[in-house]
Amino acid sequence: MYYYALVQIWVLYSSMALLALGINHKTASVSVREKVAFAPEQMSEALAQACDLAHLKEVAILSTCNRTELYCSTELEGTRALLEWLGGYHDLDPDELQQCSYAHWDQEAAQHMMRVASGLDSLVLGEPQILGQLKSCYAVAQDSGVVGAELARLFQQTFAVAKKVRTDTAIGENPVSVAYASVSLAQHIFSDLSSSKALLIGAGETIELVARHLFESGVKEMTVANRTLVRAEALAAEFSAKAVLLGDIPEALEDADIVIASTASQLPILGKGAVESALKKRKHRPIFMVDIAVPRDIEPEVAELDDVYLYTVDDLKEVIEENVRSRETAAREAETIVEAGAVDFMRQVRALGAVGTVMAVRQQAESLKQNELEKALRQLQSGKSAEAVINSLAHGLTNKLIHTPTVQLRQASAEGRDDFLDMARELYQLSDTKKED
Numbered sequence: 001m002y003y004y005a006l007v008q009i010w011v012l013y014s015s016m017a018l019l020a021l022g023i024n025h026k027t028a029s030v031s032v033r034e035k036v037a038f039a040p041e042q043m044s045e046a047l048a049q050a051c052d053l054a055h056l057k058e059v060a061i062l063s064t065c066n067r068t069e070l071y072c073s074t075e076l077e078g079t080r081a082l083l084e085w086l087g088g089y090h091d092l093d094p095d096e097l098q099q100c101s102y103a104h105w106d107q108e109a110a111q112h113m114m115r116v117a118s119g120l121d122s123l124v125l126g127e128p129q130i131l132g133q134l135k136s137c138y139a140v141a142q143d144s145g146v147v148g149a150e151l152a153r154l155f156q157q158t159f160a161v162a163k164k165v166r167t168d169t170a171i172g173e174n175p176v177s178v179a180y181a182s183v184s185l186a187q188h189i190f191s192d193l194s195s196s197k198a199l200l201i202g203a204g205e206t207i208e209l210v211a212r213h214l215f216e217s218g219v220k221e222m223t224v225a226n227r228t229l230v231r232a233e234a235l236a237a238e239f240s241a242k243a244v245l246l247g248d249i250p251e252a253l254e255d256a257d258i259v260i261a262s263t264a265s266q267l268p269i270l271g272k273g274a275v276e277s278a279l280k281k282r283k284h285r286p287i288f289m290v291d292i293a294v295p296r297d298i299e300p301e302v303a304e305l306d307d308v309y310l311y312t313v314d315d316l317k318e319v320i321e322e323n324v325r326s327r328e329t330a331a332r333e334a335e336t337i338v339e340a341g342a343v344d345f346m347r348q349v350r351a352l353g354a355v356g357t358v359m360a361v362r363q364q365a366e367s368l369k370q371n372e373l374e375k376a377l378r379q380l381q382s383g384k385s386a387e388a389v390i391n392s393l394a395h396g397l398t399n400k401l402i403h404t405p406t407v408q409l410r411q412a413s414a415e416g417r418d419d420f421l422d423m424a425r426e427l428y429q430l431s432d433t434k435k436e437d
Contacts, residue, residue, distance in 0.1 A: 018154065020109040021079055021101060022062075022069030025123045028100040030314050034295035036090055036097070038063040039266055046089060047144045054085040058151040060141035062116070064133050065178070065262075065294035065313055066123050071113060073150040079103045110154055111342035117162035118334055119171065123313065124178055125324045125331055126171035129205060131162050154345065161341035168337065171330035179209035181316040181323070182290040183217055186258050188319075189288045189309060194218035199256035200241075201249065201270065202263035203231040206292055208238075210260050215239045223252045227263070253278035259289040261297035272301040279307055290316070365401060372397045 023036060038046055038061055050059045050070065058073035070082065080094070083101065087094035104112045112121070117134050119126040138155045141147045147155075166172050190196050198219050200207050203226040211222060222241035225248060226232035232243035244252055246269055253259070253274065263269060279287070286307045291298040296312065303310040376393040380386065405424070412420035425431070 017074055017076075018106050018109040018150065019072045019074055019076075019079070019082075020069060020104045020112045021072070021082055022067055023097070023101050024067035024069070024121070025314070027102060030294055030296065030312050032100060033066070033068065035092060036068045036086065037065075037294050038068065039264060043140050044144045047141055047146045049089065050082070050085055051146050053088075054082045056082070056146075058141075058148045059146050060137050060151060060155070062134060062137040064130070065292060067116075067121075069116070071109070071151060071154070073148065107342050107346045110157070110345045111338060113154065114158050114161045114338045114341050115335075117158045118165040118338055120165075120331060120334055120338065123317065124181065124320050125327045126334075127177045128166075128172055129177065129209075131159075132205075134162075135159065150349075153348070157341060157345045157348075161338055164341070165334045165337050169330040169333045171327055171334050173330075177206075177209055178292055178313060178316060178320075179206050180213055181319045182210055182260050182292065182311075183213040184323075185290065185311065185316065185319050186214075186288055187217060190257065192218075193258075194220060196257040197221040197223075197255050198258040198260065199223045199225065199249070199252050201225050201246070201259065201261035201297055202293070203228075203235045204262060204264070206262040207260070208235055210262070210292075211235065211239050211241070214258070219258070221255075223256070225249050225252060227265075250274045250278065253287075254281045256287060257285070259287060259298075260292065261290070262292040263297050265293070265297060266295055268295075268297060268299045270298045270302065272299050272305065275302050275308060276305055279305065368400045369397060372400070 023033060025033070028036075043061060043063075046061060047059055050056055050061070050072075054072075054074075055076060056072045056074050060071045062069045062071070070086070072082070074082075076082075079098075079101075083094040083097050086092075087097050113134075115121045117131050119128065119130055122130055134155075138147070141151070186196075187193060193214070196219055198214050198221070200211055200222060203224055207224070211224070214222060220240075222236070222239055223244060224232045224236045224241050225244045225246055226235075227246055229243060229245055232245070235241075236243040242252075249270060253270075256278075259270075261270065275287070279285075284307045286309060289298060289302065289308060289310045291310065291312050294313065298310060300310075302308055372393055375396070376389050379389045379392065409421065409424055
C-alpha cells in the first residue's frame with residue numbers, strides 16, 4: 001500500500017503542469033476587469049464549472065478589484081480551453097480576453113503567485129490585503145473540493161514566502177493602500193479635512209481602512225451605508241459615525257463632501273440621477289468621489305456632472321506611485337526572497353519525480369536482502385557457524401547489490417560514455433576515482 005501511494009504521487013507530479021492565468025490592472029482597464037470579476041456567491045459554481053468544462057484537475061480563483069486570476073493544475077498544453085470557459089461564463093469574446101490576459105507556467109506560475117501574495121504585483125506596492133484575499137481564495141477552493149496535493153503545496157509555500165517577505169523586509173512599513181491613496185487624494189482636494197463630511201458606501205475591509213485613514217486625518221463626521229444595518233453599525237461605532245442602509249444614500253448624499261464606495265455589488269449603487277438631485281440641494285457645492293469597487297458602485301456617467309470629481313481605482317495610480325518609491329529598496333529584497341521560494345518549490349516538485357525510481361531501487365534491494373537472509377537462516381539451521389553465515393551473508397548481499405551497476409559501468413566505459421561514469425561517481429560520491437579509470 002505504501003509503495004502504491006508513492007506511485008500515485010509520482011504519476012500526479014510527472015503529468016501535471018501548473019498554470020496561472022489572469023488579467024490585472026496592468027493589462028486591462030477597470031471596464032474590462034469588472035466584467036471578468038466573480039461575485040462571492042458565484043465562486044463555488046464557477047470552480048466546479050472550470051474543472052469540468054476547462055478540463056482542470058485543480059483550480060482556485062482569485063477575484064479582487066485589481067485582478068482576476070486562476071491558479072490551475074492541468075494536463076493541457078495551452079490556455080485556449082480555459083479562456084473559452086472564462087469568456088463563456090462572463091459572456092465575453094475569448095479572443096478579446098486573450099489580448100489582455102497573461103499566462104505563467106510551472107516555476108513562473110509559482111513565482112507569480114508568490115509575487116501577488118507578497119504585494120509585489122499590486123497596484124499599491126506591498127499592500128497587505130492581498131495576502132488575506134489569497135488565503136480566502138484558497139479556503140473557498142478547498143471547501144469546493146477542487147484543490148488537491150499540488151495546489152495545496154503551492155499555496156502553503158506561497159504563504160510561507162509572503163510571511164518571510166513581511167518579516168525580513170520593510171515592504172509593509174508606512175502603510176500604503178488603495179484606501180490610503182483615496183484619502184490622500186481627498187487631502188489634495190480639501191485643504192482641511194476636519195470640516196468635511198464623508199459618506200462611505202460598504203462596510204468591508206477596504207471601507208474600514210478608508211474610515212480609519214479619514215478619522216486619523218481629522219474627519220469628524222462620517223456616515224456608513226451598507227446593505228445590512230448591523231454591519232454598518234458595527235463599523236460606524238468604531239469612529240463615532242452614523243449608520244444607514246443603502247436605500248438611505250440619497251438623503252445622506254446631500255451632506256457628503258467626500259463619497260468613497262467599495263462594495264461587492266454586481267450593479268451600480270449610486271446613479272447619475274441621485275447625485276444630480278443631491279447637487280441641487282447642496283446648491284452645487286462640489287462632491288469628491290472615489291469608486292474603489294470592481295464592478296463599479298458609481299455609474300460612470302456621474303463624472304459628466306459639474307461639481308463632481310469622480311475617480312476610479314485606475315485614477316489613483318499617480319497618487320500611489322509617489323508612495324511606491326519609498327518601498328522600492330524593500331521590493332528588490334522581496335523579489336530575491338520570492339525567486340528563491342519559487343526555485344525551492346520547483347525543486348521539491350522535481351524531487352517527487354524520482355519517487356518511482358527510488359521505489360524500484362528500494363524494492364530490488366529489499367528482494368535481494370530477503371533472499372540472502374533466507375539463505376543465511378537455512379545455513380544456521382544446518383549447523384554452520386554464526387561467523388561463517390554472517391560473512392557469507394555480507395559477501396553475497398554486497399555482490400548482488402553491485403553486480404548490475406558494475407556490469408552497466410563496464411559496458412558504458414567500453415562504449416566511451418564518460419558522462420555515464422561521471423554520473424556514477426556523483427551518485428556514489430567517488431571523488432578520487434576519475435584519474436584511475
